[in-house]
Amino acid sequence: MTGSKTNNCSIIFSEKIDIKNAPDNLDIDLQLINDQITGYINVTKSKIDTIINITNLRKKHFNLNLNIYLDEDSFLGLRDESEYNFGSNIIIKSKMNKNSIFEYFRLNSFLKTTKNHFIHDIEISSNCEFRDFNFSNGSDEMHNKTSVSLNDENASYVGSGVMISNSTNSNNDLLIKHLSKSAKSDCSFKTVSRGVSRVSFSGKVFVDQDCSKTVSNQISKGLIMDETANINLTPKLDINNDDVICAHGAASGKPDESIIFYLKSRGIPHKQAEKIYVEGFLGEFLNKISNSEMQQKALKYISTHC
Amino acid sequence: MLNIKELNVSVEEKQIIKDLSLKVGSGEVHAIMGPNGSGKSTIAHTLAGNPNYEVTSGKIDFNNEDLLNMDPSERSLSGLFLAFQYPIELPGVTNASYLKQIVNVHRKHNGDKPIEAGEFLKMLKEKSSKLNIPMDMHSRFVNAGFSGGEKKKNEVLQLDLLNPNLVIMDETDSGLDVDALKSTSEAVNQLRSSKRSFIIITHYLRLLEYIEPDYVHVFQEGSIIESGDKSLANKIDTEGYAY
Secondary structure (H helix, E strand, C coil): CCCCCEEEEEEEECCCEEEECCCCCEEEEEEEECCEEEEEEEECCCCCEEEEEEEECCCCCEEEEEEEEECCCCEEEEEECCEECCCEEEEEEEEECCCCEEEEEEECEECCCCEEEEEEEEEECCCCEEEEEEEECCECEEEEEEEEEECCCCCEEEEEEEEEEECCEEEEEEEEEECCCCCEEEEEEEEEEECCCEEEEEEEEEECCCCCCEEEEEEEEEEECCCCCEEEEEEEEEECCCCEEEEEEEEEECCCHHHHHHHHCCCCCHHHHHHHHHHHHHHCCHHHCCCHHHHHHHHHHHHHHC | CEEEEEEEEEECCEEEEEEEEEEECCCCEEEEECCCCCCHHHHHHHHHCCCCCEEEEEEEEECCEEHHHCCHHHHHHCCEEEECCCCCCEEEEEHHHHHHHHHHHHHHHCCCCCCCHHHHHHHHHHHHHHCCCCHHHHHCEECCCCCHHHHHHHHHHHHHHHCCCEEEEECCCCCCCHHHHHHHHHHHHHHCECCEEEEEEECCCHHHHHCCCCEEEEEECCEEEEEECHHHHHHHHHHCCCC
């Protein structure tokens, strides 16, 4: 588990569902009935890491209701780099059994005029780590809601969201529940808002009374590029134990003109200077992505959509 | 190369530079010395085109072009370089990536192709070595978490990479320890040529002991009150600015 070898399989959603190269430790059952995809993915322990690449080729609104189960000592990488040009409604419920790792990458493009909803509820057991990375360009109506329950000792969550809004909207809600001692959470959210964009992020960390030795970090930052753009960042802490380390920070504002001037003083034209600055701003936390291939893809996503 | 005529500059409606005139010829090294708040950095930022500094009157010719009509990036592409007193931090952008981009923007301006990765690495190694800059510094974000000395060395490295013909060094010596001051000065001295001029802004004599100026100007309340040779810097060092 988490070795250098990976077993890559794919799920392609079109008029039908194609599952390719699924290894023996993967049990997938997905049904497409009346434009609704329903099913489950179960992963069991394997010596080789299991990666599932998801591709959406459907020419209509994408509806998915998925249950994911990771058995003890298992690894699942879920990678979705699809375009959602007809809107989407994705509901996922996940459960991680002890010592498992779940790495979920979403690098998605959405057509501006579509409606997109994403809900993920995940239950995390002892010594598990959930790594959640979401890169998005928003749409006229977008809601992202992730709820993370750190149920047992040493359960861990690392998450990073990047929202690049060019006159699009998005509401992003993250709830992290520390329900056992010695659990860790580390979340960052970065957004750039242009035109008439509206971006909101609400990040709530709840620490239950028995959860000593909790460590939680949350940071959210936004860049407002135009007078008509809007960003609303709301960190919330509900801490019911004294033996914890919890930090949070939120800041949004206009670009720092001294940085733009510095870049221009080196010969870089204004537009390029602004692009370098914004890419740097959004890419500040990419070092949280340990997989170099996915880190490069995230960099490319930022560069393409900035 | 540079001809400043009766320049007046204001910041937030407060006049800082008053009727300043200064000529810098090709290959000359001019030192500007003065107490805190005398307007030395204002001159540096005005020359580089910082929009926070408003030129209310006067003229600046740079290589027979009107510098004040140029955008900061055009000034850089025309050969002007400012080594910042307080270099900015740029989180999320590695130093190597940033340096390559500034090299390429100048290459593009000169009609050259973007530099090959291997060639850039070789050049970076060679120029970093002159300044005792470790290569792993380039995988860090630009100036983020750099010490004061590392930031200043990074400024001089950029100067070396961009090959400008007018260099303004705004208190490059501040934040440098003795060894760093020596290696930085040696690198600057290697860059001196008959086609490259320097304006060195400093409070102290110590930098000028390594980089010998042709002229020294004393700045006070936004104007040059006295000009001379290096002996003037020695006098200031002994007697202070109230001499």
